[in-house]
Amino acid sequence: MEKGIIGSLLNQPASESAGTGRKEIELQVKVIPPRECPRCGNGVLHRHGTVSKRRVLDAFLDGHWIYLSWIPLRLRCTRCRKTFLCRPAGVRPWSRLTDRAIRTMVEYSRRMSYTSTAELLQLDRHRVRRVILKYVEPNILPEQGQPVVLTLDELSFSRHDYMSMAGELAPTRRVLSLLDNDLMRTIEGYLRYLKDSGVVVEAFVIDMKDSWRKAVKRVFPQAKVVVDPFHVVQDANRRLDECRKIEQEAYKTDIPRYPLLKPREKLTPKQVQQLEVVRRKFPALYELYQLKEELRDILRERDVERAREKIYWWLVAADTAANAEGRVWANTIRSWREEILNLIYFTAQGRRYTNGYIEGKITVAKMIKRLGFGFRNRQSFLKRAFIGCCPRSVIPQLLT
Ligand SMILES: [Zn+2]
Numbered sequence: 021m022e023k024g025i026i027g028s029l030l031n032q033p034a035s036e037s038a039g040t041g042r043k044e045i046e047l048q049v050k051v052i053p054p055r056e057c058p059r060c061g062n063g064v065l066h067r068h069g070t071v072s073k074r075r076v077l078d079a080f081l082d083g084h085w086i087y088l089s090w091i092p093l094r095l096r097c098t099r100c101r102k103t104f105l106c107r108p109a110g111v112r113p114w115s116r117l118t119d120r121a122i123r124t125m126v127e128y129s130r131r132m133s134y135t136s137t138a139e140l141l142q143l144d145r146h147r148v149r150r151v152i153l154k155y156v157e158p159n160i161l162p163e164q165g166q167p168v169v170l171t172l173d174e175l176s177f178s179r180h181d182y183m184s185m186a187g188e189l190a191p192t193r194r195v196l197s198l199l200d201n202d203l204m205r206t207i208e209g210y211l212r213y214l215k216d217s218g219v220v221v222e223a224f225v226i227d228m229k230d231s232w233r234k235a236v237k238r239v240f241p242q243a244k245v246v247v248d249p250f251h252v253v254q255d256a257n258r259r260l261d262e263c264r265k266i267e268q269e270a271y272k273t274d275i276p277r278y279p280l281l282k283p284r285e286k287l288t289p290k291q292v293q294q295l296e297v298v299r300r301k302f303p304a305l306y307e308l309y310q311l312k313e314e315l316r317d318i319l320r321e322r323d324v325e326r327a328r329e330k331i332y333w334w335l336v337a338a339d340t341a342a343n344a345e346g347r348v349w350a351n352t353i354r355s356w357r358e359e360i361l362n363l364i365y366f367t368a369q370g371r372r373y374t375n376g377y378i379e380g381k382i383t384v385a386k387m388i389k390r391l392g393f394g395f396r397n398r399q400s401f402l403k404r405a406f407i408g409c410c411p412r413s414v415i416p417q418l419l420t
Pocket of ligand 1: 057058059060061062097098099100101102
């Protein structure tokens with residue numbers, strides 16, 4: 021039945037359809053009966069009853085929808101008595117659209133709101149929305165059998181309401197799935213689903229969340245967990261800024277923020293001077309600043325043994341820092357030491373794995389949220405964001 025479509029191309033010259041004033045083009049096709057019974061292989065099939073003509077949306081061409089129409093064939097096998105309803109390939113049983121029409125709506129929805137898509141395709145926006153909700157499955161399975169590098173990050177749906185995005189960094193870079201929330205059982209459930217599907221994980225990039233690390237290690241004990249370097253620096257800056265505010269309170273004086281938080285190599289001459297003032301007036305704070313810069317240096321290291329040694333000395337310095345935050349910080353870095361070294365391990369092989377790619381996709385998802393003026397429905401946002409993050413070539417894989 022898959023190939024059973026002959027274009028008996030009875031193309032009607034565009035006729036004005038009643039009321040709308042819009043031109044409709046109908047393509048009539050003939051359904052070819054299968055040669056044998058799909059169930060028992062018997063070669064004799066009889067026509068069984070008549071069915072009325074069916075018409076579905078097919079292709080959008082030059083501002084017009086082309087309808088596909090056919091007379092369904094009802095056949096009955098003489099041996100097993102089963103009846104079949106034959107239809108052209110690419111049409112689902114009760115759908116009013118062909119697969120091509122569904123793909124068209126999904127492609128338009130990648131970068132547009134339902135309203136804009138509906139307007140361009142001359143359809144009702146609720147219909148577009150229903151199609152996306154019904155047919156898009158926001159999930160792709162990575163390669164099975166060969167080792168993959170995965171990553172996980174969260175994206176906010178609304179305040180205090182998060183979703184999670186899973187991606188693959190190697191061998192193919194792509195978004196894999198959008199999960200409805202960021203609860204541990206959801207994430208672990210997803211990881212188990214990957215494992216059960218035969219996915220072999222070589223490395224897993226995450227930010228400094230202990231619960232995520234535990235989940236990855238439980239499900240994929242062989243995987244090397246890699247910490248995302250941007251999050252390590254972000255965490256460093258957060259600590260530094262907290263201490264800056266405390267000193268500022270204590271001394272009732274302003275301590276400039278940017279000279280401390282900006283990467284050293286990007287400071288302006290004025291900021292270098294401001295930093296010098298901090299060094300003289302607030303030595304304990306300056307000590308934390310130096311720890312931050314040294315940590316950045318470690319993250320850029322390309323040799324595992326040298327990084328190990330640098331981390332050792334860094335921990336000694338942090339543990340003995342004048343500011344008590346140094347010890348707290350040291351404990352965190354000590355806890356993530358192996359994951360930092362894993363980052364260096366892959367960097368040394370010319371494979372730098374970070375969350376940068378998935379964060380770019382999260383930015384795309386946020387853009388889609390703005391285009392839709394926010395989403396009330398989670399599933400709706402999930403699916404729209406997912407198709408927006410996937411390249412066009414992947415779309416057929418997403419349709420259920
Ligand atoms: Zn049969």
